[in-house]
Each structure stands twice: as C-alpha cells, then as structure tokens.
Amino acid sequence: MSFKIEYERFVNRTPNSCKLFEENKLFTPCGVHSNYRVHDPYPLFIRRARGSRIWDVDGNEYIDFNMAFGALVSGHSHPLLVEELKKAIEEGTIFGHESHESVKLAKILCQRFNLEMVRFNSTGMEVTMYSIRLARAYTGRNKIMKFEGCYHGSNDNLLVSVKPHLSKAGHMKYPIPVPATPGLIPEISKYTVVAQFNDIESVDKLFQKHGDDIAGVILEPVAMNMGVIEPDLEFLRMLRKLCDEYNSVLIFDEVKTCGKWFGGVEERYGVKPDLKTLGKAIGGGIPLSALGGRREIMELFGPGKVSHAGTFNANPLSIKAGIVTLEKILTREAISNAARLGERLAKGYRDIVVDYRIDAIVSSIGVSGAILYTSQPQVRNYRELLKCDFGKWFGYFISMLNRGIIPAATGPDEQWTISVQHTPEDVEKHLEAFKEVAPIIKKVEQPIGVVEAV
Ligand SMILES: Cc1ncc(COP(=O)(O)O)c(C=O)c1O
Structure with missing residues (x-):
C-alpha cells in the first residue's frame, strides 16, 4: 500500500x-x-x-503515545487525580494568597529533585525565562549560552537557534545565533552565544571568547526537542567545570526530563546544576511548573529585588495536582x-x-x-x-x-x-x-x- x-x-x-x-x-x-x-x-x-x-x-x-508532549506520564485523567481535584475544586480555585498546601509541594519537589528552594509557575516557558533573569541578576552579566536545537519554551530570551535553517546557521562548532521568530529585538541574538550539543570543544572555545560575559548556560540535559539525544557524561561534567571556572550559572531545563526518571537528570547522570526548571509531568496534566536550585541564587527573588510574579502561581488546584501526582502516581x-x-x-x-x-x-x-x-x-x-x-x-x-x-x-x-x-x-x-x-x-x-x- x-x-x-x-x-x-x-x-x-x-x-x-x-x-x-x-x-x-x-x-x-x-x-x-x-x-x-x-x-x-x-x-x-x-x-x-x-x-x-x-x-x-x-x-x-x-x-x-504523545501524552501531551510528555506532560502526561500520569496518563490521562488518572483516577486518583480526578478524585482529589473534584474535592479540591469545592474548596476554591484560586485564593490570591498563599495556598496552605504550597509548603508541602515545595518540600516534595526540593527533596525529590535535590533543590534548596523553589518557586512555582504554570508553564515551562515562564520558568526558563525566570531562570535566565536570575542568572543575569546573580552574575551582573548579560550573555546566555544555549545549544543549537534545544527548545526552552516560547520566551523571547531563548527563541534563538531552535530549528535554524542550515543556510543561516554558520559553522557546526560555532553556530551563528539565528532568531527563531520575527518580532524579537535584534539584541536577543547579540546576547546569545550558541554552542553545539555534545561538543566540548565548541563550548570550551566559546567560553574562552565570551566567558567573562556569560551569565548562564542553559540546556536540555537530554535533548528532547531533537528526538532523544543523550548527553555524553563528559559533556555534562565539562559544562559544570566550565561554569565553575567562569562563575556562570548552570541551568538544566528539565521541563521534559523531570518526568523521565524519579529524581530527574541529576539522579541519572550525577551532575548538579545551579538551577533546574521543572514542568509538564509534575502537574499530572494540570498546568504547574517550578524553578528551583541553590538558595543563594533563588533568594534573589523578592520585592525590590528580582521580579517574579503570576496571578495563577501556586493556585490550589495546581498545588493539589502536584502533590497527588508526585506522592501517589509518579x-x-x-x-x-x-x-x-x-x-x-x-x-x-x-x-x-x-x-x-x-x-x-x-x-x-x-x-x-x-x-x-x-x-x-x-x-x-x-x-x-x-x-x-x-x-x-x-x-x-x-x-x-x-x-x-x-x-x-x-x-x-x-x-x-x-x-x-x-x-x-x-x-x-x-x-x-x-x-x-x-x-x-x-x-x-x-x-x-x-x-x-x-
Ligand atoms: C525542554 C522544554 N523547556 C520548556 C518548554 C516550554 O514549556 P511550556 O510549553 O509549558 O511553556 C518545553 C516545551 O515543550 C520544553 O520541551
């Protein structure tokens, strides 16, 4: 046929x-x-x-087997989630104050993903955006290193070299930053350094050139917007080493990978970043994302300090979904x-x-x-x-x-x-x-x- x-x-x-x-x-x-x-x-x-x-x-x-682009490791409408959400919706959908259970979920996430502190949002795009903001505030630098082909959500800061056309992408080892959409200010590309995934030499040379200006390095530690590409262990270790050497913030975008293993990428590969972004699977199908990591960096969030906000952040339904998903389902x-x-x-x-x-x-x-x-x-x-x-x-x-x-x-x-x-x-x-x-x-x-x- x-x-x-x-x-x-x-x-x-x-x-x-x-x-x-x-x-x-x-x-x-x-x-x-x-x-x-x-x-x-x-x-x-x-x-x-x-x-x-x-x-x-x-x-x-x-x-x-799409499972909402990996958001549903719990499967559709898991019975435990349905039962608990029915009860939760009777008790209010959004408070405009902190939900009493947000403490419980923060503890669960910190323990499971080895984080010192965490803040909640609804989508992956938000938390990757905040991770970059924190890295810039923490280091006082502007440039972000990302990897060609990695996707970190539809936020302006990171919509560079997501799926660039080969004719525009430049040298394999030192790719040209290519805006992924019209509507970005040109400075975004100027402040983005693009490296090749799994290529230590590419990263090393780019650090030698831009290292003192690099606020943070963000990557999908397992590249899951390029099929499934595993990182060489040495590649992850080298990133950690270079970030330490140049005082840059290492960010693992675990929006997809956090649902692949119980404790995410760190548990599997033994490399610890400074910040992690979590999303998709942790809410069992209800919008929930989180940014977490080192206390010293996370504590930059606060009134008069680094902005972090959101009407729907840590709403009681998302919080309940996160608790049930992580405690009872996944x-x-x-x-x-x-x-x-x-x-x-x-x-x-x-x-x-x-x-x-x-x-x-x-x-x-x-x-x-x-x-x-x-x-x-x-x-x-x-x-x-x-x-x-x-x-x-x-x-x-x-x-x-x-x-x-x-x-x-x-x-x-x-x-x-x-x-x-x-x-x-x-x-x-x-x-x-x-x-x-x-x-x-x-x-x-x-x-x-x-x-x-x-
Ligand atoms: C690695 C990664 N980071 C961030 C995002 C953005 O998440 P969201 O679609 O929830 O904004 C995605 C979405 O597919 C993703 O795959």
Missing part, C-alpha cells in the same frame, strides 16, 4: 476534524492554539481522553514499571527496523523514545538531526494514526511517552501497527508534509 492511499485514508477517517479545523481558522490563526500542533493535512480535534486512550471528534479511538516504582514498557517498545522497534531493513535509529531513555529515519550510525546534535528523513517520519505518523496509534508527539524531533497507565498490551498493539507500517515507510520518497513549528 502506498503512502498516498494512507493519506487519503486519514482524510476519510477524520471529516469532523477537518471541518472544525476549517472553522477554527476563521477565528484562530492557523486553526490551532500552539504552533506545535499544526501538521498536514490538519490536526486531530479531540473530544475526550482516559488512561492510555484518546478519542477524536470522529469517534476514532487511539492509544496515545512513584519510583510506577516510573520504573513504565520505563520497562518503554524498553520493550524500543526493542520491538529496533527488531522491526532490522527485519524490514529500514534506515533508522531508535533511541530511548526509560519512558520515552524516538525513531529517526537516517542511515547515520548516530545522531548526537542538531546538525545530524537535520540529515534525517522527515518525509518518512511524516508517512509513519499518518499511517500509525490510521491504525489507531498516536505513535509520538507531533513532529519528527519529538518522542513517545509511556505513561503509568499504559499496559503491555498497549505496547504490543503499537508494535503490531509499526510492523504493518514498516513496508509503507520504505516507499515514502518525498516529504508530502513536514512538521515545522516554533
């Missing part, structure tokens, strides 16, 4: 999504409320979700069980890729993994990611949807997430669908639609 047939099949299965998309475009730019949700020919419109399942407006049922055991399913899924993919002689790499870490269509032996940074076949990825994505599997988050640079509510049967069904789709992917030559969004 050719991909053209799969494409038509998708359109035939989803007329109501198409209709809503067309209608939405009249009122909403591009018909979506986040650029990342756009894909060809149109995104699915969803009616409801529960556990590992999600249903679109045409009544199609899917096993969901326990060490539950995450380990989900990670075992993740390993089974990745192994199944690897076997199928070999059986069908598909040029692809399957990378995985615990609950998340990704398939990149490429003949390269490995993908360790953005430049290597760009050599992957995004057309094949798109063919795979649509063909899997037709078989009732949302295989991963939308985008060839995204990944799948296994939640604590997925079952071994869900994983086997995913693999059965991939086995059917494998021969189709081989035939996809031209990108019919690619996902491109910031």
Whole structure:
C-alpha cells in the first residue's frame, strides 16, 4: 500500500476534524492554539481522553503515545487525580494568597529533585525565562549560552537557534545565533552565544571568547526537542567545570526530563546544576511548573529585588495536582514499571527496523523514545538531526494514526511517552501497527508534509 492511499485514508477517517479545523481558522490563526500542533493535512480535534486512550471528534479511538508532549506520564485523567481535584475544586480555585498546601509541594519537589528552594509557575516557558533573569541578576552579566536545537519554551530570551535553517546557521562548532521568530529585538541574538550539543570543544572555545560575559548556560540535559539525544557524561561534567571556572550559572531545563526518571537528570547522570526548571509531568496534566536550585541564587527573588510574579502561581488546584501526582502516581516504582514498557517498545522497534531493513535509529531513555529515519550510525546534535528523513517520519505518523496509534508527539524531533497507565498490551498493539507500517515507510520518497513549528 502506498503512502498516498494512507493519506487519503486519514482524510476519510477524520471529516469532523477537518471541518472544525476549517472553522477554527476563521477565528484562530492557523486553526490551532500552539504552533506545535499544526501538521498536514490538519490536526486531530479531540473530544475526550482516559488512561492510555484518546478519542477524536470522529469517534476514532487511539492509544496515545504523545501524552501531551510528555506532560502526561500520569496518563490521562488518572483516577486518583480526578478524585482529589473534584474535592479540591469545592474548596476554591484560586485564593490570591498563599495556598496552605504550597509548603508541602515545595518540600516534595526540593527533596525529590535535590533543590534548596523553589518557586512555582504554570508553564515551562515562564520558568526558563525566570531562570535566565536570575542568572543575569546573580552574575551582573548579560550573555546566555544555549545549544543549537534545544527548545526552552516560547520566551523571547531563548527563541534563538531552535530549528535554524542550515543556510543561516554558520559553522557546526560555532553556530551563528539565528532568531527563531520575527518580532524579537535584534539584541536577543547579540546576547546569545550558541554552542553545539555534545561538543566540548565548541563550548570550551566559546567560553574562552565570551566567558567573562556569560551569565548562564542553559540546556536540555537530554535533548528532547531533537528526538532523544543523550548527553555524553563528559559533556555534562565539562559544562559544570566550565561554569565553575567562569562563575556562570548552570541551568538544566528539565521541563521534559523531570518526568523521565524519579529524581530527574541529576539522579541519572550525577551532575548538579545551579538551577533546574521543572514542568509538564509534575502537574499530572494540570498546568504547574517550578524553578528551583541553590538558595543563594533563588533568594534573589523578592520585592525590590528580582521580579517574579503570576496571578495563577501556586493556585490550589495546581498545588493539589502536584502533590497527588508526585506522592501517589509518579512513584519510583510506577516510573520504573513504565520505563520497562518503554524498553520493550524500543526493542520491538529496533527488531522491526532490522527485519524490514529500514534506515533508522531508535533511541530511548526509560519512558520515552524516538525513531529517526537516517542511515547515520548516530545522531548526537542538531546538525545530524537535520540529515534525517522527515518525509518518512511524516508517512509513519499518518499511517500509525490510521491504525489507531498516536505513535509520538507531533513532529519528527519529538518522542513517545509511556505513561503509568499504559499496559503491555498497549505496547504490543503499537508494535503490531509499526510492523504493518514498516513496508509503507520504505516507499515514502518525498516529504508530502513536514512538521515545522516554533
Ligand atoms: C525542554 C522544554 N523547556 C520548556 C518548554 C516550554 O514549556 P511550556 O510549553 O509549558 O511553556 C518545553 C516545551 O515543550 C520544553 O520541551
């Protein structure tokens, strides 16, 4: 079966999504409320979700491995969360004062992620923005080092070299900072130093050149906006060493990774940053993010000092969701069980890729993994990611949807997430669908639609 047939099949299965998309475009730019949700020919419109399942407006049922771009390691509407939130909503949705339980959640987060202090927000974008502000205030410097291909939310400070076009990106080791969107002031690029992920030499040389001006270095310690790219341990250690040498603040953006292991990246790799940003999974599906780290830096927040504010910060519903999620749902055991399913899924993919002689790499870490269509032996940074076949990825994505599997988050640079509510049967069904789709992917030559969004 050719991909053209799969494409038509998708359109035939989803007329109501198409209709809503067309209608939405009249009122909403591009018909979506986040650029990342756009894909060809149109995104699915969803009616409801529960556990590992999600249903679109045409009544199609899917096993969901997108899990809201990794925000739902708890799975959809976890019963414990539903029960506790029903009770919580009766007691008030927002107070305009501190919620009595914010203390409890602050303690849980500090213990679990080895933080001395923490402040809450709602989204990942906010906490990465605040982390940069703190780094600048703490050091009295302006420049921020980030890595090509890393995404830290849609905040102006960090919308540089997220998915730059190769023609503009300059030398692989010393990339040119490329604004990721119109509407940024040019100074943003001037104050951003862009390095190559997993490349110690690139970072070292840039520190030699800009070191005394670098307020902070921010990275996704496991690059999860480039599929799943693990850092070399030496790379993380070297970043720590250079930040110490140059008195720069090291920031791990753990908005995605904080849900991948019980204690996040530090527990897995043993490298401690000065600040960590947490988001997505910690709220179990309710907006909750946190910025935490060294007391000396965090204590800069305060009236008359560094600004940090937000009407919805630490509202009682988010706080309750955080407590239930971290205490009762994302326990060490539950995450380990989900990670075992993740390993089974990745192994199944690897076997199928070999059986069908598909040029692809399957990378995985615990609950998340990704398939990149490429003949390269490995993908360790953005430049290597760009050599992957995004057309094949798109063919795979649509063909899997037709078989009732949302295989991963939308985008060839995204990944799948296994939640604590997925079952071994869900994983086997995913693999059965991939086995059917494998021969189709081989035939996809031209990108019919690619996902491109910031
Ligand atoms: C690593 C990382 N940081 C920050 C963000 C921004 O989070 P949010 O979408 O909640 O603003 C994202 C979102 O995908 C992310 O992947």
